Amino acid sequence: MAASATYDAPTDFRTLDECHLRIAEHLQRLEALMDHLDSAGVDAHAQQEAAAIESFFSSTSQRHHLDEETRVFPALLSSVDLDLVASVRMLQQDHGWIEEDWLAIAPQLRAIANGCNWYDPAELRHALQVFLDLYREHIALEDSLIYPEAKAQAAKLQRRRATLPPLRFTAGAQSSS
Numbered sequence: 001m002a003a004s005a006t007y008d009a010p011t012d013f014r015t016l017d018e019c020h021l022r023i024a025e026h027l028q029r030l031e032a033l034m035d036h037l038d039s040a041g042v043d044a045h046a047q048q049e050a051a052a053i054e055s056f057f058s059s060t061s062q063r064h065h066l067d068e069e070t071r072v073f074p075a076l077l078s079s080v081d082l083d084l085v086a087s088v089r090m091l092q093q094d095h096g097w098i099e100e101d102w103l104a105i106a107p108q109l110r111a112i113a114n115g116c117n118w119y120d121p122a123e124l125r126h127a128l129q130v131f132l133d134l135y136r137e138h139i140a141l142e143d144s145l146i147y148p149e150a151k152a153q154a155a156k157l158q159r160r161r162a163t164l165p166p167l168r169f170t171a172g173a174q175s176s177s
Contacts, residue, residue, distance in 0.1 A: 073088050
């Protein structure tokens with residue numbers, strides 16, 4: 001999922017879909033981690049889980065959002081379907097809220113990963129619940145509306161391109177530059 005893919009590269013929806021599954025898995029791990037912290041505190045398991053979860057949401061998840069912002073959302077934003085455009089705008093706003101929520105959670109997970117227990121369990125549980133709820137609603141909207149529409153548009157464009165004659169270049173033709 002390279003965020004620096006060329007503009008003309010087709011969107012790899014399989015990779016985006018797989019990333020949604022990985023995000024859902026890490027959201028479950030995050031929920032389980034909080035329960036584990038409540039019952040066992042900061043032990044070796046909590047440290048390993050906190051490190052893995054923090055790494056995922058600080059890298060893979062953020063790259064995934066960038067891919068959506070640059071490769072999925074632009075075509076949908078030009079739609080004449082105002083409800084679709086409003087949904088995409090809401091998802092863009094969600095990306096900002098998810099990032100803001102993550103900026104509050106990540107340092108606490110890094111501390112847990114390092115064996116520290118200075119976090120406030122009630123505050124962390126609340127922040128995690130807000131993060132979990134927002135992220136799950138976000139993915140549900142993308143999976144139910146945005147990705148199907150983007151896939152349909154991409155397939156339509158591919159069919160249209162398939163009907164075009166191949167470009168032919170002739171020797172000695174004038175350059176446009």
